[in-house]
Amino acid sequence: MTVFVIISLRDLFASIILMGVYGLFSASFFALMDAVDVALTEAAVGIAVSILLLLSTLSFTGRAEKKSRQKPFLALIIVFFTGALLVYGTFDLPPFGSATSPAHQHVASYYINESYGETGVANLVSSVLASYRGFDTLGELVVIFTAGVGVISLLSTSQKALKTNGTTNKLVAPMTTHHILRIVSKMLIPFIMLYALYVQFHSDFGPGGGFQAGAIFASALILYTLMFGLQATLAITSQSWLKFFAALGVLLFAGTGIISMLQQHNYLNYNVLASDPIQGQHLGILLVELGVGITVTAVLFQLFISFTGYMLNIRRPA
Amino acid sequence: MNVAESFNYWAVMILMMSGLYILIAQGNLVKKVIGLTIFQTSVFILYISMANITGASAPVISEASSQTNLLFSNPLPHVMILTAIVVGISTTALALSLIIRIKRAYDTIEEDEIHDMDAQ
Numbered sequence: 001m002t003v004f005v006i007i008s009l010r011d012l013f014a015s016i017i018l019m020g021v022y023g024l025f026s027a028s029f030f031a032l033m034d035a036v037d038v039a040l041t042e043a044a045v046g047i048a049v050s051i052l053l054l055l056s057t058l059s060f061t062g063r064a065e066k067k068s069r070q071k072p073f074l075a076l077i078i079v080f081f082t083g084a085l086l087v088y089g090t091f092d093l094p095p096f097g098s099a100t101s102p103a104h105q106h107v108a109s110y111y112i113n114e115s116y117g118e119t120g121v122a123n124l125v126s127s128v129l130a131s132y133r134g135f136d137t138l139g140e141l142v143v144i145f146t147a148g149v150g151v152i153s154l155l156s157t158s159q160k161a162l163k164t165n166g167t168t169n170k171l172v173a174p175m176t177t178h179h180i181l182r183i184v185s186k187m188l189i190p191f192i193m194l195y196a197l198y199v200q201f202h203s204d205f206g207p208g209g210g211f212q213a214g215a216i217f218a219s220a221l222i223l224y225t226l227m228f229g230l231q232a233t234l235a236i237t238s239q240s241w242l243k244f245f246a247a248l249g250v251l252l253f254a255g256t257g258i259i260s261m262l263q264q265h266n267y268l269n270y271n272v273l274a275s276d277p278i279q280g281q282h283l284g285i286l287l288v289e290l291g292v293g294i295t296v297t298a299v300l301f302q303l304f305i306s307f308t309g310y311m312l313n314i315r316r317p318a
Numbered sequence: 319m320n321v322a323e324s325f326n327y328w329a330v331m332i333l334m335m336s337g338l339y340i341l342i343a344q345g346n347l348v349k350k351v352i353g354l355t356i357f358q359t360s361v362f363i364l365y366i367s368m369a370n371i372t373g374a375s376a377p378v379i380s381e382a383s384s385q386t387n388l389l390f391s392n393p394l395p396h397v398m399i400l401t402a403i404v405v406g407i408s409t410t411a412l413a414l415s416l417i418i419r420i421k422r423a424y425d426t427i428e429e430d431e432i433h434d435m436d437a438q
Contacts, residue, residue, distance in 0.1 A: 012348055019352055026359050034376040034391040035366045041403045042362070050355065050407050054348070057414045061348060061421045075343035083335040090327040097372035099389065104371065108392040116379045124377035124393040125400065133397055140401040147408030154415040206378060211404045296404055303411045310418065 013063040016054045023047040036207035037125045040199065044215035049300055052222060056307045119281040126203045130285040130292075134268040137288070138253050141295055145250050148299035152243070155310040185227045192220035200293050204282065210289040214296025221301045230308055242302045249295025256287045326367040333360035345429040347417045351410060358406050362399045369395035 023046030030039035094101030111128050121127040129137055200213035225233045257268040270284025271277040333356060340353025374389035377396065417427055424432050 012346065015349070015352060019355065022356070022359070026363060029363060030366055033366045033370045034374060035369065035396045035399070036376045036378075038362070038366060038396050038399050038403070041400050045403050045407045046359070050410060053407075053411050053414055054351070057348060057417060060418055061427050072339075072343040075339055078342065079335045079339045082338065083331055086331045086334070087328060090324050090331070093324060093327060096324060096326050096367060097370055099371045099374075101368070103368050103395070104392050108394050111393055112377070112390050122379045124379065124390065125396050128393050129397045129400065133394075136398075137401060140405050143405050144408045147405075147412045150412045151415045154412075154419055207376070209400070211400055215404065299408065303408070306415070307411075307418075310415075 012058055013055075016051060016058065019054065020047050020051045023050070037123075037209060037212065040207060040212040041215060044212060044219055048219040049215060049222070049304075052226075053303065053307060056304075056311060060311050118278075119285065120278040121204045121281065121285060123203060123206060123208070125207070126209050126285060126289070127281075129209060130288045131268075131270060131281060134257070134288065137292065138257070138268070141250055141253055141292055144299050145246055145295060148246055148302055151303055151306050155306040182227050185223055189220050189224055192223070193217060196220065200289065201286075203289055204285065210292025210294075211296055213289075214293045215300060217293070217297045218300035218304075221297070222304050225304065225308070230305070230312065233305070239302065239305060242298045242305070245298035246295050246302060249291040249293070249298065252291030252294065253288050256284055256291070260284075327364070330360050330364040330367065333357075333363065347420065347427040347429065348414075350429075351413050351417070354413070355406070355410060358402075362403065365395040365399050368392075 023042060027039050027042040027046060030036075030042055094103075111124055111132065115124055115127045115132070116122065119127045119131055121131075196213045196217035199208035199216060200210060203209040203213075221233070256270070256273075260269045260272050261267050263272045265272045268284075268288075270281045273280035273283045337353045337355075337357030337360060340356065341350055344350060344353065369392040371389055371391055374391045377390040377393040379390075420432070421427050424435055426432060426435075
């Protein structure tokens, strides 16, 4: 299995590429397990974005891993002991695929039976995510936003330094000589963006939603940056705009909740957003998913820009 | 205990323990982040396995499914894992940016070397 090779490999570059393979396997597994929304997200995040971030870290830290001095026996003992306990725990779990296991008895059956009538949204994952579990999702969105803020404060580079520094640096657009890659990705990028928008706005009826669309859109932007360089990307967008959009998404989500509060209902109760409750739910879910999509796109892209920008700034000859 | 009934759970445990082993035994910080990601994904797989019902379909209601009264997989774990994946990448990015700062400050990302430097 891939994971054991990752453990044994000393070359970090190879193990990161294997991480991509592992991500692809798990995405296919999620699709096989009927979790189509999760598979979409894992495909965009686990294969594309996380590998790129790991690789850009590696370009700074070096790919060779030193042989560690401590003996791994103690770790092995701990791992086997914990593993044995966990496997012992699985004997009490309900058999895989059973329809009567406790996980399906509580609120899940309510969502499956009632949510279509209450929200009119065919994709149950979307309606649970944005409407029934709106508080959780808002919390997760704030976590993503906070992580983005943390990375920006750790790896901040000024806009000016980035712009003046790119022209002579070969690292900025490493793909300028690869014509096939450039042209193919130039053709693909608009379609990836269009697909992201489809995933965003079609989430009422099919698999999709703000998280997936954000990840796909961000990977299209990252592909553009990889092909044409940071300079070209910063010509069409800027870090302050990205920060603005990251905050705007969270505000859109939170503001939707406040609108329903102003009409003397519970926070994030979308029923009151329109005269008809179902229309209100539709509108609320649309707005909230849009907020999620905007923030996820902005934060993921900002992460990438922070990483590459910081690296470039360090390598700049003084 | 039928093997097929809990094969998924055991595979998850193996993955989880591999991630834990990397976290404990490897000194390289980037490798530790990789281990953490493996651990994280194994938890995702555990949740998604639990949501699955044999013979059920993806939780999207359509005309055909409302007529035939199909079984659906549990949508709730899907929602949790969906958000957890994106939160996971953000926290991984935070960890990686800390690693970059550590490399800048200590000029190494091997744990034992950092400890030696701190001891001096």
